[in-house]
Amino acid sequence: MYYDLITVGGGPAGVMGAAAAAQRGLKVVLLEKNDRLGKKLSITGNGRCNFTNLCDPASFMDNIVSNGRFLYTSLKRFDNHSLVSFFNSLGVKTKVEDDNRVFPASDRAEEIIKALHNYLHKSKVEIRFNSNVKKVLAVNNRVSGVLLDDNNRVAGENVLIATGGLSYRQTGSAGDGFRMARALGHFVAPPRPALVPLVAGGKWVKQLQGLSLQNINVQAVLEEKVIAEQTGELIFTHFGVSGPVILKLSSLINKCPPSSLALRIDLFPSISTTQLDAQLIEIFKKNHGKYLKNALGDLVPRKMLPLLQIFAGVDILKQVDQITKKEREKLAGSLKRIALTIKGARPLNEAMVTAGGIDTNEINPSSMESKIVRGLFFAGEVIDVDALTGGFNLQIAFSTGYLSGVSVKGENEHA
Ligand SMILES: Cc1cc2nc3c(=O)[nH]c(=O)nc-3n(C[C@H](O)[C@H](O)[C@H](O)COP(=O)(O)OP(=O)(O)OC[C@H]3O[C@@H](n4cnc5c(N)ncnc54)[C@H](O)[C@@H]3O)c2cc1C
Structure with a gap:
């Protein structure tokens, strides 16, 4: 059997690529190493499944961390x-939640x-599970085909690599x-954890x-x-910090050496230090x-009160009347600037997304075809693209998958 397209990977990118090509009448096989589609999905x-985000195109671009222009x-x-x-059209009813996030x-x-x-x-599309x-x-x-780990070959005109990144390997x-x-001669930008909790010192x-x-x-x-910087929710964990704000920041800072990174937490971002002092x-x-x-029980989380000695140098067992103006001002300043040293990110396997991947300079952005090997296509997280949370990463997988599927040329389509 000779295929117009062999798709490697049954995640969102691979499925979309395979289907888009098959819809044009091409002969397509999808090879997935698991015994089912979309394990990560x-x-x-x-x-x-927050599968996309209905923000406008400019805001969409703002949420892409790496190589937005390529996309x-x-x-x-x-x-x-x-x-x-x-x-x-497939019968899935959808709903839009806060921040334009779309779910089934x-x-x-x-x-x-x-x-x-x-x-x-x-x-x-012919689907073959347990095909590694x-x-x-x-x-x-x-491209002439692929070799499976059982040494069987599948022959074809085009191959779409949609194998995802390196996180959540299971x-x-x-x-x-x-x-x-x-x-095949492609440069792969070193994979880095993105959308990942951070390990803190202290x-x-x-x-x-x-x-x-x-x-x-x-x-x-x-x-x-x-x-x-990001505003929202932060969660302290046994190793450091997590939560939406930290996941997003982790993607924005993952090219920096962690040893020189620090975080500054402002517990009251909507008011100035002077206004906070007036509240005190x-x-x-x-x-x-x-x-x-x-x-301070209503102002500062109870768990944090014992730490005010470290943050602001004030004794919480002092009566409020004995707190000096200088101490009070220092307290206000400290609550708006809690410093946290960062030791690094949690491992790649715990990251929601892998940053890095196949160099976008070596892929044609209008087709997703390799500029090095003819008939080789890429889609999804395997490419050096990543975005913040909110449905952007899945949209990227579906969009790049679709573009590859409509771009492949079948055996009989070459001029
Ligand atoms: C916990 C978690 C939550 C997430 N939540 C969201 C969210 O709500 N919204 C969002 O936009 N993004 C989310 N993401 C990110 C999103 O899941 C990925 O960006 C997306 O799945 C990438 O799609 P993909 O098709 O490129 O790769 P994948 O979904 O990783 O699929 C790749 C497929 O290829 C197969 N494969 C790999 N190697 C081979 C091989 N050698 N042979 C055959 N098959 C192979 C794999 O088994 C897999 O099925 C989340 C990620 C995680 C980990």
Whole structure:
């Protein structure tokens, strides 16, 4: 059997590429090493699958961390609205939540996977599970097929590598595509963890384990310069910090050497230090005669109170009336600038997304075809692209998959 397209990987990028090509009448086979499609897709959005974001194109670009310009054509050709319409046409009802995030109305990622599976069948894509591709075969810089780990060959005109990144390896994305691309002469930017919790220094961090801070601002600081900041929720863990704000920051700072990075937490980003000091004056007046730790109970999370000695050098067992102006001002300043040293990120396997990947300079952005090997295509996380949370990464996988599928030339389509 000779195929027009061999798709390696049954995640969102591979499924979309395979189906888009088959819809044009091409003969397509999809090879997936697992015994089912979309193992990673099934755990996205906590099992609810935040599959895209309905923000406008400019904001969409703002949420792409690496190589947004490379994605311009694919995101235009098959955009967020097209993806929502696509799922609606497959019978999946969708809903939009805060920050324009789109989910299946059922809150079930499995519904998305089932719809994609049915679509592949309808498009007449041959699906082969438990098929682990070891190598892409090429002759004179032209693809000729793939070799499976059982040494069987599958012959074809084009190969789409959609094997994902290197995180959550248990889902099947174990960096195989990086290896295959390197063997064919492609440069692979070193994989780095993105959207990942951070490991923090300082013994006191452990004391705050389990504490969630809402509506706070966190700045990432490199050599005294603020390089990124985010506002939202932060969660202290046994190793450091996590939560939406930290995941996003981790993607924005992952090219920096962690040893020189620090975070600054502002517990009250909506008011100035002077305004916070004025609030403290009021609180102290109302709590005349009380210990500082009891007076601040409504302002500062209880778990954090014992740490005010470290943050601001004030004794929480002092009565508020005995706190000097200087101490009070220092307290206000410290609550708006808690410093945290960063030791690094949690391992790649714990990252939601892999940054780095196949160099975008070596891929044609209008087709997703390799500039090095003819008939070789890439889609999804295997490429050196990554975005923040909010449905952007899945949209990228679907869009690049779609563009590759409509771009491949079948055996009989060459001029
Ligand atoms: C916990 C978690 C939650 C997430 N939540 C969201 C979210 O809500 N919204 C969002 O936009 N993004 C989310 N992401 C990111 C998103 O899941 C990925 O960016 C996306 O799945 C990438 O799609 P892909 O098709 O490129 O790769 P993958 O989904 O990783 O699929 C690659 C497929 O290729 C197969 N494969 C690999 N190597 C081979 C081989 N040698 N032979 C055959 N098959 C192979 C794998 O088994 C796998 O099925 C989340 C990620 C994680 C880990």
